[in-house]
């Protein structure tokens with residue numbers, strides 16, 4: 001098969017660039033120990049339903065204006081679907097998935113995490129004003145992905 005000289009140069013450039021970028025990515029990921037966003041907390045995805053506190057997901061008051069919210073993202077819904085927290089409190093979300101990769105995005109906040117089976121992703125947020133926020137899965141997880149949402153009610 002004959003390949004034009006200019007075409008060959010262009011293909012070589014593309015392949016070298018691809019290998020170079022993958023090399024940089026792999027080197028950075030390995031040397032910096034890059035992992036999914038979490039407290040480096042792991043969980044057996046097959047036993048999420050039996051593992052406390054994910055066996056009973058929901059809101060826990062852990063101190064004065066300190067809350068922890070445990071959420072299970074399981075296709076095609078979040079458990080619990082409605083999360084009520086007070087305004088002005090420090091709210092830490094702990095999210096895991098027993099099945100596939102999901103997203104955990106709370107509208108009008110900077111809470112936006114990938115939820116990977118086997119890991120517990122966490123983020124802390126203070127909701128300043130009362131109101132409602134939509135909780136969305138923003139990682140395509142299956143045919144009913146667009147039904148995967150919840151509500152954060154700030155009182």
Ligand SMILES: [Cu+2]
Nearest residue numbers: 137139141145
């Ligand atoms: Cu989804």
